[in-house]
Amino acid sequence: xxxxxxxxxxxxxxxxxxxxxxxxxxxxxxxxxxxxxxxxxxxxxxxxxxxxxxxxxxxxxxxxxxxxxxxxxxxxxxxxxxxxxxxxxxxxxxxxxxxxxxxxxxxxxxxxxxxxxxxxxxxxxxxxxxxxxxxxxxxxxxxxxxxxxxxxxxxxxxxxxxxxxxxxxxxxxxxxxxxxxxxxxxxxxxxxxxxxxxxxxxxxxxxxxxxxxxxxxxxxxxxxxxxxxxxxxxxxxxxxxxxxxxxxxxxxxxxxxxxxxxxxxxxxxxxxxxxxxxxxxxxxxxxxxxxxxxxxxxxx
Numbered sequence: 001x002x003x004x005x006x007x008x009x010x011x012x013x014x015x016x017x018x019x020x021x022x023x024x025x026x027x028x029x030x031x032x033x034x035x036x037x038x039x040x041x042x043x044x045x046x047x048x049x050x051x052x053x054x055x056x057x058x059x060x061x062x063x064x065x066x067x068x069x070x071x072x073x074x075x076x077x078x079x080x081x082x083x084x085x086x087x088x089x090x091x092x093x094x095x096x097x098x099x100x101x102x103x104x105x106x107x108x109x110x111x112x113x114x115x116x117x118x119x120x121x122x123x124x125x126x127x128x129x130x131x132x133x134x135x136x137x138x139x140x141x142x143x144x145x146x147x148x149x150x151x152x153x154x155x156x157x158x159x160x161x162x163x164x165x166x167x168x169x170x171x172x173x174x175x176x177x178x179x180x181x182x183x184x185x186x187x188x189x190x191x192x193x194x195x196x197x198x199x200x201x202x203x204x205x206x207x208x209x210x211x212x213x214x215x216x217x218x219x220x221x222x223x224x225x226x227x228x229x230x231x232x233x234x235x236x237x238x239x240x241x242x243x244x245x246x247x248x249x250x251x252x253x254x255x256x257x258x259x260x261x262x263x264x265x266x267x268x269x270x271x272x273x274x275x276x277x278x279x280x281x282x283x284x285x286x287x288x289x290x291x292x293x294x295x296x297x298x299x300x
Contacts, residue, residue, distance in 0.1 A: 008061070013074050021036065094165065
């Protein structure tokens with residue numbers, strides 16, 4: 001499933017869906033990642049859409065709010081999104097006065113009509129608070145937006161919007177880089193100051209040596225346990241099924257095992273693991289020969 005990290009949220013009414021979809025395509029061509037509800041990577045099929053929308057609205061770096069009369073009166077969803085956007089700390093908000101001029105947006109009589117619609121919605125939806133919604137509306141008043149001028153046309157309007165958004169995102173990225181570099185420099189300075197403190201270097205070196213010694217001891221214990229477990233396993237198998245008749249001579253690396261062999265000779269299985277050369281065991285049972293080769297642990 002292709003679920004991307006979106007840095008731009010497109011908040012709009014369904015009445016402006018065509019305009020917003022074209023704006024989304026323009027932004028994608030400009031290498032931006034907008035959240036748009038008609039994109040599968042924004043709202044995957046079969047998923048509950050409300051949590052995805054609210055999460056995207058809260059986590060975006062820039063919210064593009066396409067304002068119109070329908071934004072405030074057609075459906076409650078645009079205002080629910082706006083509340084989440086306003087409550088998101090550090091989120092940039094770019095109002096687009098598309099089908100509603102900035103002057104019309106501020107008219108008290110028009111807003112009174114919006115408030116009446118919101119009041120009716122709040123009677124059937126506990127998520128709607130008139131005070132919260134009015135505060136979110138006031139937040140938009142303090143934002144510098146972009147107003148659509150019919151004379152220039154939608155194509156030029158979208159082009160200006162994309163250029164503005166790319167500039168905002170680039171500036172935000174540069175600010176984040178400066179912050180990260182500043183934090184790194186501060187951490188480096190703090191470390192340098194610590195180095196100047198008496199006993200800091202000695203204490204750090206002592207701590208490193210102790211950590212290395214502890215790690216080394218742990219690894220040796222694990223290796224020893226593995227060797228013991230393997231030796232025990234081989235001894236148990238040999239004891240249950242075979243007697244060993246060792247022919248331990250320098251010229252022979254092969255030991256023949258028969259049912260008449262002394263069970264104590266099974267110790268060759270364990271000691272063979274520690275010898276400086278491979279020990280080869282040939283075990284016979286019911287007329288069938290089995291060859292087992294135990295290689296030295298350090299032999300590749």
